[in-house]
Structure formats: structure tokens, C-alpha cells
Amino acid sequence: MKRKVKLLDIAHELGVSTGTVHRALHNHPGVSPMTKSRVQQMAKTLGYRPNLAARYLSSRHNLRISVNTLQGTTSFWDEVRAGISEEARALVMENIEIEYRTYPRLGEGEEEAFEAALKSGVDGIITFPSRPQGLLSRMRRASRNSIPVVCVATDAPNTGRLAVVSIDTLASGALAADLMGSFLGGKGKVAVTLSSLVITEHAEKHKAFARTLHDLYPQMQLQETIEDHDIETEAYEKSTELFKKHPDLAGIYVTTEASIPVLNAARGAQMLDKITFITTDLFPALVPEIRSRAVAATIYQRPRTQGRMALRVLHEFLAEGECPSFQVTLAPHLVMRGNLDFFLQRQLLESGPQRAGAVRLRGASSDMVEYFG
Amino acid sequence: MKRKVKLLDIAHELGVSTGTVHRALHNHPGVSPMTKSRVQQMAKTLGYRPNLAARYLSSRHNLRISVNTLQGTTSFWDEVRAGISEEARALVMENIEIEYRTYPRLGEGEEEAFEAALKSGVDGIITFPSRPQGLLSRMRRASRNSIPVVCVATDAPNTGRLAVVSIDTLASGALAADLMGSFLGGKGKVAVTLSSLVITEHAEKHKAFARTLHDLYPQMQLQETIEDHDIETEAYEKSTELFKKHPDLAGIYVTTEASIPVLNAARGAQMLDKITFITTDLFPALVPEIRSRAVAATIYQRPRTQGRMALRVLHEFLAEGECPSFQVTLAPHLVMRGNLDFFLQRQLLESGPQRAGAVRLRGASSDMVEYFG
DNA sequence: TTGAAAGCGATACCAG
DNA sequence: CTGGTATCGCTTTCAA
Numbered sequence: 030m031k032r033k034v035k036l037l038d039i040a041h042e043l044g045v046s047t048g049t050v051h052r053a054l055h056n057h058p059g060v061s062p063m064t065k066s067r068v069q070q071m072a073k074t075l076g077y078r079p080n081l082a083a084r085y086l087s088s089r090h091n092l093r094i095s096v097n098t099l100q101g102t103t104s105f106w107d108e109v110r111a112g113i114s115e116e117a118r119a120l121v122m123e124n125i126e127i128e129y130r131t132y133p134r135l136g137e138g139e140e141e142a143f144e145a146a147l148k149s150g151v152d153g154i155i156t157f158p159s160r161p162q163g164l165l166s167r168m169r170r171a172s173r174n175s176i177p178v179v180c181v182a183t184d185a186p187n188t189g190r191l192a193v194v195s196i197d198t199l200a201s202g203a204l205a206a207d208l209m210g211s212f213l214g215g216k217g218k219v220a221v222t223l224s225s226l227v228i229t230e231h232a233e234k235h236k237a238f239a240r241t242l243h244d245l246y247p248q249m250q251l252q253e254t255i256e257d258h259d260i261e262t263e264a265y266e267k268s269t270e271l272f273k274k275h276p277d278l279a280g281i282y283v284t285t286e287a288s289i290p291v292l293n294a295a296r297g298a299q300m301l302d303k304i305t306f307i308t309t310d311l312f313p314a315l316v317p318e319i320r321s322r323a324v325a326a327t328i329y330q331r332p333r334t335q336g337r338m339a340l341r342v343l344h345e346f347l348a349e350g351e352c353p354s355f356q357v358t359l360a361p362h363l364v365m366r367g368n369l370d371f372f373l374q375r376q377l378l379e380s381g382p383q384r385a386g387a388v389r390l391r392g393a394s395s396d397m398v399e400y401f402g
Numbered sequence: 403m404k405r406k407v408k409l410l411d412i413a414h415e416l417g418v419s420t421g422t423v424h425r426a427l428h429n430h431p432g433v434s435p436m437t438k439s440r441v442q443q444m445a446k447t448l449g450y451r452p453n454l455a456a457r458y459l460s461s462r463h464n465l466r467i468s469v470n471t472l473q474g475t476t477s478f479w480d481e482v483r484a485g486i487s488e489e490a491r492a493l494v495m496e497n498i499e500i501e502y503r504t505y506p507r508l509g510e511g512e513e514e515a516f517e518a519a520l521k522s523g524v525d526g527i528i529t530f531p532s533r534p535q536g537l538l539s540r541m542r543r544a545s546r547n548s549i550p551v552v553c554v555a556t557d558a559p560n561t562g563r564l565a566v567v568s569i570d571t572l573a574s575g576a577l578a579a580d581l582m583g584s585f586l587g588g589k590g591k592v593a594v595t596l597s598s599l600v601i602t603e604h605a606e607k608h609k610a611f612a613r614t615l616h617d618l619y620p621q622m623q624l625q626e627t628i629e630d631h632d633i634e635t636e637a638y639e640k641s642t643e644l645f646k647k648h649p650d651l652a653g654i655y656v657t658t659e660a661s662i663p664v665l666n667a668a669r670g671a672q673m674l675d676k677i678t679f680i681t682t683d684l685f686p687a688l689v690p691e692i693r694s695r696a697v698a699a700t701i702y703q704r705p706r707t708q709g710r711m712a713l714r715v716l717h718e719f720l721a722e723g724e725c726p727s728f729q730v731t732l733a734p735h736l737v738m739r740g741n742l743d744f745f746l747q748r749q750l751l752e753s754g755p756q757r758a759g760a761v762r763l764r765g766a767s768s769d770m771v772e773y774f775g
Numbered sequence: 776t777t778g779a780a781a782g783c784g785a786t787a788c789c790a791g
Numbered sequence: 792c793t794g795g796t797a798t799c800g801c802t803t804t805c806a807a
Binding site: 406428452453459461 | 799800801802803804
């Protein structure tokens with residue numbers, strides 16, 4: 030049994046005080062370079078690991094975290110935020126203060142929100158970088174100032190961000206392709222819609238879809254790709270055009286949340302029941318479409334879990350100064366009509382009673398269910 | 403901003419000492435019933451929440467946890483144990499000692515293992531109750547002695563167990579049925595194999611499969627169910643018989659890990675390419691079967707996550723005296739040839755470098771991927 | 776049955 | 792630049 034090494038051990042070993050050791054280990058000002066390096070060396074050789082309990086206890090320096098996301102127009106971001114809140118509450122040391130900053134539309138106001146977070150001096154930021162190019166300089170500045178930034182859903186490369194939490198886009202696209210091929214018996218014309226090929230995530234899904242389709246179902250023909258630029262009417266019109274051009278289209282994979290306009294376009298073109306739809310995410314308007322089998326399957330991106338992971342990674346870094354991984358990639362869930370109700374029930378349960386009173390050992394009579402996305 | 407209430411607050415309120423308050427709240431001996439109830443009342447009205455950091459700091463008595471599972475003949479339990487270890491290491495307060503007790507076969511030695519764990523005086527037990535009836539009395543005894551027991555993979559009802567972590571069997575069966583129907587175009591004969599209808603989990607999967615098939619694909623015909631009692635030869639022989647009896651069988655859903663004998667039986671009967679297989683779990687021998695498309699899809703039960711959750715629930719109870727939920731139900735993952743590689747890669751990564759050295763902020767050059775099941 | 780007090784290990788401040 | 796020390800909230804003796 031190895032006794033844990035503490036500050037006093039390493040201080041004693043070097044004949045200095047714990048205060049000095051502390052300052053040296055944290056790069057605080059006021060330590061001679063010599064002692065600092067000696068301390069750090071000794072800490073390493075002794076295998077010093079800080080005692081987090083003691084740390085939390087002594088400095089109850091409330092962590093302030095800014096969460097910058099899209100407004101809750103789509104249920105996706107509501108779920109992400111819910112996951113963040115949950116994790117914050119669950120994180121045993123409840124010294125986390127979360128400030129939500131939202132912006133109304135893609136790329137509109139997100140720079141201001143980021144700026145505001147920086148100005149207010151938060152300890153960390155969780156953000157959805159919808160237009161990375163605009164955020165670039167600000168994120169670099171945050172990184173320079175040692176303010177960790179975690180990206181959710183979309184990555185922002187070369188910004189010095191601490192980590193990114195997202196769905197596995199390659200697995201998503203590949204799964205969609207394999208399902209599409211299976212459903213259609215390995216032949217027919219299919220198409221993909223996405224927001225823009227400039228967005229890495231969408232391009233990856235598309236690439237994985239195309240590649241898997243080609244490898245596993247060589248007889249299937251992938252048609253031109255629709256870019257809707259996150260505009261509903263554009264999605265509708267371009268879909269309508271596509272359906273007109275390919276009256277024999279057999280399937281379509283919607284990689285974004287914007288599946289409703291595409292469904293409506295198919296409905297308008299009287300082609301709804303001839304086309305196999307594979308969509309993305311799960312939100313109220315999609316439920317009846319799945320139930321009526323207009324949508325064959327949807328790929329659920331587990332927004333709640335994304336939120337949880339984002340906060341967890343950020344907190345772990347803030348607490349321990351270390352980051353478990355720079356890229357957290359979630360496996361998507363597949364929702365079809367058969368298992369739809371289980372997902373809906375889960376969403377209900379989780380958003381319903383706020384972690385309905387935890388119960389002590391003896392009082393265990395009625396079970397409650399927690400469904401992990 | 404509400405100041406946190408601490409022991410001293412409630413002690414002061416009642417004119418007693420913190421020691422008394424502490425003893426009262428923890429049902430320690432040596433407190434008059436009167437003061438005890440007064441303290442507990444006051445704690446409730448003030449909304450006292452213990453400061454865990456202080457708790458861990460003052461008394462870090464190592465938690466000892468026994469993990470009783472099947473030997474690693476199947477990769478499933480190796481993964482479960484890996485998940486448990488991971489979570490133990492990740493749990494910030496690393497005062498957890500885990501003792502693994504394994505038994506070679508279903509129902510063989512598990513009672514002895516449980517007994518040994520109890521005798522050695524562990525603080526909690528995670529177990530796979532393969533033969534609940536034999537464990538019943540022992541689990542009840544554990545419960546009476548306030549030793550929490552968490553079941554993994556399978557529940558043991560009426561045993562006083564603290565919680566159960568398992569896959570959503572209803573969602574699994576329903577998803578399998580919907581996929582089967584989609585793959586087969588809504589018609590044909592299908593069958594189910596399982597270990598025994600006596601086992602709740604298997605019965606539930608079967609029921610969900612049958613029900614979903616009936617509701618969504620009324621033209622499909624569900625044939626008799628194979629019970630293999632966890633014996634490979636039995637699975638092989640009964641499958642062979644089934645294939646002989648139904649030469650037009652179109653699909654089969656294997657709810658257990660025992661899919662290889664069934665596949666071999668189909669191979670022997672020259673029916674491999676005529677039957678759509680939906681299997682359960684993911685293990686080395688299954689990989690080539692998925693790759694060759696002998697298996698259309700497999701339902702992955704996320705053993706690693708099950709292990710993580712089991713330890714988390716148990717630790718939370720041990721640490722806080724509260725249990726977040728008595729039933730943790732995981733949504734299964736769907737693995738097909740298209741996304742197979744992503745799951746294999748994930749298993750490799752996770753079992754490879756032991757949490758390859760966490761890195762500090764500045765050193766973030768090459769990303770590592772962590773793939774959450 | 777109860778009170779008083781000594782830690783647990785890291786942090787932060789004040790003297791030197 | 793460095794040493795000393797009070798502090799965080801809870802647990803756990805030891806006296807009373």
C-alpha cells in the first residue's frame with residue numbers, strides 16, 4: 030500500500046515550505062526559477078497527485094462557465110443545455126455556475142456572445158461554433174489567456190480549443206448508407222441533403238455515406254447533393270426540383286435537422302410513399318413522420334449526452350488541469366418506429382421530475398428508470 | 403445567492419455541537435432519540451447538503467468493492483470489467499479498491515463468490531446474477547446488513563438489490579423486429595432464439611420482438627422459439643431442426659451471444675444466404691460474419707458502459723448515501739457492416755493505451771479520440 | 776449522551 | 792522570493 034504523497038512530503042524532501050511548493054507547481058509568480066524546477070522535478074519523481082478533496086475544500090472558488098449556443102428554437106440545443114445542467118448538478122463538487130448566452134440564428138450574434146463571455150471573465154466556455162471563421166481570433170485569444178474552450182456538435186480547427194464533443198459523423202453516414210441499401214434491396218437512386226459542404230461535419234457524413242454506398246451497394250446511384258444553407262424554403266425548393274428531375278428517386282438521407290421541408294416537398298410531389306427517408310435527430314415534428322413510416326429511420330445525435338460530456342471534459346480540465354481527451358466522439362443511436370416510444374419515454378422522464386428525489390437505501394419500493402442516451 | 407448550510411449552522415440553531423449533529427445524521431449510536439429527530443428535522447428544513455470535499459478529506463477510508471462476474475471466456479464480461487475499472491480510475495476521489503471474483507460457468511460458483519465477498523466485508527458488490535434463485539437469500543442478507551448490491555446485465559427481483567444496470571430489452575426486441583421487417587419487405591417466416599424463456603430479459607426481448615412484428619408487419623409469421631439453455635450444441639441442433647422444418651425461413655433474431663452455432667447450423671443447411679440474421683453483442687468471432695454480410699445487423703449491448711454505470715451508481719450511493727436511480731437502462735447500439743469498423747476501432751482505442759497520458763493545455767498538438775459507447 | 780478539539784491536504788494571505 | 796499559518800466542513804477521537 031503506497032501512502033499518498035502530499036505537498037508536505039515534497040516540501041520536506043527539498044527543505045522548503047508547502048507554500049513554495051504550491052506556487053512552484055502552479056506557476057505562480059514569486060518563485061525563483063531554480064526552486065521551481067527543483068520542485069517540479071521532485072513532484073514528478075515522487076509521483077505527486079493533488080488531493081482534489083482538499084483542493085475543493087480550501088478554495089471554494091466558484092467556477093463560472095459560459096455556455097454559448099443557439100436559441101432553443103430547435104429542441105437539439107435545449108437538450109444539449111439540459112445535459113450540461115444535469116452534469117453540473119451531478120458533479121459532486123457543486124461549485125459550478127453556468128451562464129447561458131444564446132444567439133438567435135446561425136452566425137448571428139455568436140461573436141458578441143463569445144466576446145461578452147471573455148469580458149465577464151469566465152473560467153471556461155462551451156460553445157457551438159456555427160461560423161468558426163468569425164470566432165477564430167477570439168478563440169485563439171481565449172486559448173492564449175488559458176481560458177479553455179470546448180466545442181459542441183461542431184469542431185473549430187486551429188483555434189486552440191481544448192476539446193470537441195460531437196457525434197461520430199463517419200459512423201453516422203456509413204450507417205445511413207448501409208441501412209438505405211438494405212431497405213432498398215441494394216438498388217435505386219438516392220440523394221443526400223445537407224446544410225453546406227463547407228461544414229466539415231456535413232462533408233464527412235456525405236463522404237462516409239457515398240463511400241459506404243459505393244463499397245457495399247455498387248448498383249445504387251448517388252445523385253446530386255442538396256445544400257440548403259440552413260434555410261427552410263431553400264430546402265423545400267431544391268428538394269422539389271430534385272424530385273421533379275428524378276421521379277424514380279428511391280431514397281434520401283437528410284444529414285441535418287431540416288428534414289421537415291424535404292418531407293413536405295416529397296408530399297407535394299406525391300412521392301412520399303415511394304421514397305425511403307433516413308433523417309437526423311429526433312424532435313416533435315418528426316415523431317408523426319416516423320410513426321406513419323414516412324421516415325424509415327432517424328439517426329439520433331444524443332444532444333443530451335453531448336452536453337453532459339462537454340461539461341464533464343471542461344470541468345475535469347478546470348479541476349485537475351488535465352484533459353482526458355481532446356475529442357469525444359459519440360456513437361449515434363438509431364430510432365425507428367419500433368423503438369420510437371422508448372426514446373420518447375426517455376425524453377419525458379429526463380425532462381420531467383428534476384432528478385426526482387433521490388432515495389435512501391431502505392426506502393426502495395418503487396423503481397424509477399433512468400435511460401441513458 | 404444562498405449561503406451553504408453546514409453542520410455548524412444546524413448545530414448552532416439547536417444549541418448543540420457539530421459532533422452530535424453528525425452522529426444524529428448518520429444514525430450513529432449514542433444520541434438520544436429526541437435530539438436525533440430534532441437534528442434530522444432541522445437538517446431537512448434548512449436544506450442541509452453535506453460538503454463532499456470535506457467529507458472525503460477528513461475520512462478517506464478506502465471503499466472496497468467486489469465485482470462478481472463470469473470469467474472472461476466471452477468478451478462481454480471483459481468489457482464490463484474494463485468499464486468498471488475505467489470508472490473507478492476516473493472517479494476523482496480515487497479511494498476505491500476493486501476485488502474481482504469470477505466464476506467459470508453460469509450458476510457455477512457464483513453463490514460461493516458472493517459468500518466470499520460478504521465474508522471479506524466489502525462495502526458494496528456488483529454482480530451478474532446468472533441464477534437469481536440461488537443468490538436470493540444471500541442478497542437479502544446483504545441488503546439487511548446495508549451492503550448495497552448492484553446487478554449488471556440481468557436483474558434479480560425481490561432481493562433488495564440497490565439497483566440494476568442493463569440494456570433496454572424492450573427497445574432491443576422492438577428494434578430487431580422493425581429492422582427484420584424492413585429488411586425482408588414485411589413478409590416471410592422468422593424465428594427467435596434465446597437461452598430460456600424463464601429469464602426475464604430474454605422473455606422481454608422475445609415479447610417486444612413478437613409484438614412489434616405483429617403490429618408493424620402483420621404479414622410476417624413468427625415461428626416457434628428456440629431455447630438453447632446456454633449450451634452450444636443444443637443451439638446448433640435445435641437450429642438445424644428448425645431449418646429443416648422451415649426451409650423457407652427468412653429471418654432469425656438471436657437474442658443472446660450464442661449466434662455462432664446458429665450461423666453454423668444455417669451454413670450446414672445451405673441456408674446461410676437465404677436467412678437474414680439479426681444478432682446480439684459484438685465479439686471477435688462475429689466480426690467476419692458481419693463483414694461477409696451473413697449477419698445483417700447486431701444489437702450491441704454496450705458492456706463497457708454497463709460496467710461504468712454500475713460502478714458509478716454504487717459509488718454514488720456509497721459516497722452520498724443516495725442512489726440516483728434504481729434502474730439504469732441503456733439504449734442499445736446498432737452495428738452493421740457499414741459502421742462496424744468504427745466500433746472495432748473504438749474497442750481497440752479503449753483497451754489499448756491505458757488512458758494514454760493526459761496532457762496539459764499547452765501541449766495539445768495531436769488529438770486522441772475517445773469513443774463513448 | 777454530549778461537547779471540545781485535533782486532524783485531513785491544499786490554498787491564500789501576511790510577514791519577513 | 793520564501794516561511795509560517797489560518798481556513799475550508801466534516802469526521803473522529805477523548806473527556807466530561
